[in-house]
Amino acid sequence: MTFLLLVLAITLMWTAVTGSFTLVNLLLGAVIAGLATLLIRSRIDRPHLGRRLWLAVSLAGLFLYELALSASRVALLVLAPDLKKRLAPAIFAYPLTVRSDVEITLLANLVTLTPGTLSVDVSEDRKTLYIHALEMRDKDAAIAAIRDGFEARIIAVFA
Secondary structure: OHHHHHHHHHHHHHHHHHOOOOHHHHHHHHHHHHHHHHHOHHHHOOOOHHHHHHHHHHHHHHHHHHHHHHHHHHHHHHHOOOHHHHOEOEEEEEEOOOOOHHHHHHHHHHHHHOOOEEEEEEOOOOOEEEEEEOEOOOHHHHHHHHHHHHHHHHHHHHO
């Protein structure tokens, strides 16, 4: 049932994007949608697909929240008259719980895209992510924030 709904949804998206609602274009969209869903069928027929989608949306929402919060913090930091006194740059080692390349890459990208932080490197054993922070007063709090925020949501999405 999920397969057919996905084929129908992709077919309708195809016709909307192409702007042609003719029978031939609908059939072409259905063929393309069928082939696309066959290629990803191992990911579709899993139970709890809706729950995983909700978790992915939740992760995106957390990222947008952190993005806005970090952007405002960095803006206030830069606009402060005593910038040199307020800066506390540091590189710290973040112990990774995620293990797959996709999860590590996603976490590193989310950290990098958040203003004020930058993923620098991943250790060769893939157990540590090195992160540069523009302003870090408490290393343990920074690690806890990433662990309980981005990493926890990534683990939930890919579980």
